[in-house]
Amino acid sequence: MSHTLEAFRALIADRLGLAFDDGRRATLAGVLDRRANALGVCAPEYVERLRGAGGFARTELGAIAKDLTVGETYFFRDHDQLRVFREVVIPHLSRSASPVRILSAGCASGEEPYTLAILLRERSVGNASIRAVDVNGAALQKAERMRYGAWSLREVPPDVRERWFDRDGDDHVLCADLRDSVQLEERNLAEGGVFDGAPFHVVFCRNVLMYLTPEAVRVVVDRIAQSLVTGGYLFLGHAESLRGVSQDFEPRHTHGTFYYQRSGARTSPRAPDSWADVIASASERVRSLADAQRAAEPPVRRPDLGPAIDLFERERFADAIALLGALPPAEARDPSVMLLHAVLQTHTGDLVGAEQTCGELLRLDTTSAGAHHLIALCREAAGDLSGAREHDRLAVGIDASFAMPWLHLGLVATRAGDGDAANLAFSRALVLLEGEDPTRILLFGGGFRRDALLALCRSHLAREAAHG
Template sequence: MQPKSKQESFASYRSLLSPDLSPEEFVLFRDHIAEQSGLFLDESKMDSLRISLLARATLHDFSSYLEYLDFMRESPGEFNELLSLITNNETSFFRYPGQFEALCALLPEIMARRATLDRRIRIWSAGCSTGEEPYSIAMCVLDYLGEDISWSLEVFGTDVSKRALAICESGVYDEKAIRSLEPRWHRYMERAGDKWRAGPLLKKTVSFGYHNLIKEPYPLSVMSDWDIIFCRNVTIYFKLESTRRVIKNFYQSLNPGGFLFIGHSETLRTISDDFASREVNGVFVYQKQEEPWAPGVKEISSQTRSRADEEPGTGEETVRQADTSFAELLRQATDEFEQGHIDQARPLLEAALSRQPDNADVNLILSYIYANEGQYQSAIDCCRKTLDVQPLSARAHYLLGVVYDKVGKPDDAEQEFKKTLYADPNFALAHLNLANIYRMQGKNDLARRAYHNAIDLLMQQPEGDWVEFLGGFMGDLVAETAKKGLAQVGRGAGKGRKQQD
């Protein structure tokens, strides 16, 4: 029996699959999509969702939307296909040119800050769709740098749509897409039959990866050290609470003095007070303030402030926690944390900590939360409490090293990463972070060795305690980051596995 064609399939099932989506079905799909991706579809998106569901359910010969929902829940690949239809991938090269002019105007400021470090500019395009934005960013900055080869540029594009990311990786665009490019940008592209393709310099400069902006926490060792973040017209799909979390994570991921670009019609006025707004050539951008870190002073995130400002509740939750055993509190907290429900995990952890202040597991999980919220002194304190009980905890040493590096204490960070490798020689991310420190110190031979170790482990042994610090990223993507670092120090002597000095 020959399989049905798409036309035959649609004809035979259209009488069974209703073209209408009931309000109850809309809520079920809306909530599942929000839970898995953070995208919140209000009622104005109901018809758009209905059209996408009709296309996918018909393709798979389902007779009801609820059958398709069950199928989608068990199939991450199908969820990504639906998400690709739902999300608006409308984009173009140099969309909103004024923002790119503002980018160029800010480059001298970024370069002045980086000149005494590693002469490297790092820009993240979050929600990059099919890649036109990150490629435009790269062309803009490369054009500004001109013949100055003493600077390197890294542009990283992320999205939740794997279909869009496939286009990004190919770098191939039709004439319609290229039509918006001024002739002076054509030198960065090359002909590919009747299409255009990103040229070698762009492909070398821009990399792509899957990332869900709602996933928490953002791994400091991967999603940090950015000078500029572009996230334009992406958070309009999120609930206000989700948007606030995303913006907070952007704040933590930026270097002091770094800039956030959002949509030209978007504002952070009711979302965050962490950033200072600046007008640059008629365009508003948001800057992370260069506040010195004060050891011993507990930092308070905006989420913590908002909780402190709330009116006290009835205390029923406190009573329930008092009636729960320590083991059950820890189990519940761990489950909530692993699902990314940070606000639910924190009070459970704090209740558990009040009973066993020196418990290593509780302190380690809290150190993750504090580190990713920018409460660095609290993170350090919790790491140290963990190490008091478990002095060979590779995870605690590694996280402590990441925090020290984040607050500008590279010597302390170096020692913690070495202790990580003493406890676990195969902890790939410790090799990578140690390599970055050596590169910054000009110790190129040690940096090369550490980069090689990191690359080998990321590619050949993609398992271990370090994986949880990737925040959902794939090891091969982090390996590409290591390869770029290796290219900066050269590929000469220093290759091969050897315990760090």
């Protein structure tokens, strides 16, 4: 990685808390080039100016956040957690005389806070306010418009859809009554300010921590802990946990899902050896052991994937697999090697092996969008269309800029005869393919180049339009 790109990555981690591993280097480099070009300066000068604390850095960080954050969200995401909100949290809070304060931290385009507003209104909780913050100003503007496509409503029960949305062409417009229930604000969780003011009773910070650096996770979780009342509730995404991060919360498991409650003030000792303490101290121990071990070991060399990718490009798949197989075990366990291995397995027709490799990879790295997409391809080949859809959706939930899962969702929907879903997915793929990273097209494009994939989307959309 060039010195400038490394400095850019460090700034993004420091100012926005966002983590970018080497696998997303091309995305980072693309954004750096685009922003520098837009301002007519060279990349090193752009990074230098970004270091400043003034208005330039602030405006630019907003523009960068728009390009680099993953904004995938939808109404009524995670029904189990929402059942907890309805059946545990609302009855608990309704007993309180003071107004209920809820924070949606990382609210993206508003689907999460508006879902909470609907649930509160349906339970006639009038004295509640929802503060919804995100660093991505463009997403917040969408939230302001309260206008959504069918894809955002895919989990909304029909009766709720009927009550709270009006159809306007292809759009679903949220009932204007809800506007005042949600206060939208452009805020960076990595900075102070979000958590100031009166304490919150509930914080939803779902599918946000997974994109942050470990340091930013600790800072944000600590601020959430400080801002929650004792007994207040915290909901994270289902792939996220506080294990080894904080001891300020008691984990809860009801309704088939996990969530947390703020434990008593830090100074008041908790019952010794409660199961939460045992888990927390055990994971703390594992973490410090792992840290100590890492410090004692020589650093693991980043594997050089160049020769294997070269063989892959020349369609010498078996040779590429053999090359990866000859790597030292520590390098062979590198997520990028495992992903490339799984890609190669799909190309040699070893779909069972590919799924297995992806499963192992996801145990090491739950945020591998590529692994989910490969599993989706394997599931489709096995005739399991719903499994295919599920894994493609997980892939785009992790990385909303990933074009190929959308394209595949379009193909799967076409195969299932669902024209609307196919249209949505191909339209999304068409937009994303323009900016898709060339290496990802190479790895996941099934041997097709960008132009061919774009043409494929267009021809499907034209066919759907002709039939529709």
